[in-house]
Amino acid sequence: MESVQVWDVFDVNCPSRAVMEHISSKWGVLVQILLLRSGTLRFSELRRAIGGVSEKMLSQTLQTLERDGLVNRLVHPVIPPHVDYSLTDLGVRAATTVNTLFELIGNNWAEFEAAQIAYDRRKATA
Amino acid sequence: MESVQVWDVFDVNCPSRAVMEHISSKWGVLVQILLLRSGTLRFSELRRAIGGVSEKMLSQTLQTLERDGLVNRLVHPVIPPHVDYSLTDLGVRAATTVNTLFELIGNNWAEFEAAQIAYDRRKATA
DNA sequence: CGGTATCCTCTAAGATACTG
DNA sequence: CAGTATCTTAGAGGATACCG
Numbered sequence: 001m002e003s004v005q006v007w008d009v010f011d012v013n014c015p016s017r018a019v020m021e022h023i024s025s026k027w028g029v030l031v032q033i034l035l036l037r038s039g040t041l042r043f044s045e046l047r048r049a050i051g052g053v054s055e056k057m058l059s060q061t062l063q064t065l066e067r068d069g070l071v072n073r074l075v076h077p078v079i080p081p082h083v084d085y086s087l088t089d090l091g092v093r094a095a096t097t098v099n100t101l102f103e104l105i106g107n108n109w110a111e112f113e114a115a116q117i118a119y120d121r122r123k124a125t126a
Numbered sequence: 127m128e129s130v131q132v133w134d135v136f137d138v139n140c141p142s143r144a145v146m147e148h149i150s151s152k153w154g155v156l157v158q159i160l161l162l163r164s165g166t167l168r169f170s171e172l173r174r175a176i177g178g179v180s181e182k183m184l185s186q187t188l189q190t191l192e193r194d195g196l197v198n199r200l201v202h203p204v205i206p207p208h209v210d211y212s213l214t215d216l217g218v219r220a221a222t223t224v225n226t227l228f229e230l231i232g233n234n235w236a237e238f239e240a241a242q243i244a245y246d247r248r249k250a251t252a
Numbered sequence: 253c254g255g256t257a258t259c260c261t262c263t264a265a266g267a268t269a270c271t272g
Numbered sequence: 273c274a275g276t277a278t279c280t281t282a283g284a285g286g287a288t289a290c291c292g
Binding site: 007009010011012013014016017019020021023024025026029030033034049050051052066067068069090093094097098100101102104105106108109111112114115116119120 | 135139147156176220223224227235241
């Protein structure tokens, strides 16, 4: 039996808004599509792959996604430490949708750019 | 002929990251799915419908989405002012994907909640 | 290696007041 | 009605140093 949407997202107190913010966060979206493509990655691999991310933000993002049940964190008890990150089933589904959004942007980039240029010109002449 | 993805989203300078941030922004996602459901709405209708949004943030969000070519802004030259907002074709496609994400959250809410509780318990005992 | 802890900066975002 | 202008603040986010 599947659970169903109980709250209205337009309500200020809708708790699903918070999860949405985690999934769609700046670094969260990049972590998700990277793990979707790569399967499993270590902390340092994620850090190197995602340009511009700080250790702090990566750590924080991973914790949030793990708490929401989107990311698996597997610690190998060895020295030096070895930690593997991967997507849960739920994470794969979220990441796939996020990836669709990125493809939409990439596949229509000319349209986005044209819209921005047109908008800026309208503002400049006005 | 469709344009294709030119940049790597993992590159710090990838311009599509900015558009992604607009689409997935806190208020942006709510504006999109509300317009997707309602078709056309006025500024004050959007403001009333989206719980918690300030005029400033709504205005800013609408401008960003309009600049990216996702939202149409139609001004009726009357007094008092009348401005209609709606989604462009591109906006409908983005909003539909965003809506999929919200449905994913709503349809699996029990799983999200359980994951959060389990995570918090793990942290507490540790 | 995989993080935390601390400090600091800057801007996202809310509140309020005002305007065409 | 549909915003803008101004002010203020909470917290997002970065830099650096340190630890198990």
